[in-house]
Amino acid sequence: MEPFDFKEFWQGLSLEEKKQLAKEAGTTVNYIRTHLVYARRVPSRNYMTELHKAVTRINPNISKEQLLSFFYAAA
Structure with missing residues (x-):
């Protein structure tokens, strides 16, 4: 990944x-x-889903796992 x-x-x-x-x-x-x-904040499960949908409208190559890893690597 x-x-x-x-x-x-x-x-x-x-x-x-x-x-x-x-x-x-x-x-x-x-x-x-x-x-x-x-x-600074990790989005809730529902918010993460909506954020991922919005991100993939701009760049469809971003997986939910990649988005999650950004927030959890920093936590």
Whole structure:
């Protein structure tokens, strides 16, 4: 499994893509920037599922396991 860096992924998005991802994940750009980019919080199971769906709309090659590993490697 190839490592996935959510921070790098997020920083590579345009402002419109960030807004769309946040909306699809059921949160705000500010919440993602504050808590998720630096893995300060690990999303709940339901939120992780929604976040993964939103991420894969932008990059369908990101597996849920890769997304999980970003948050749990930092925890």
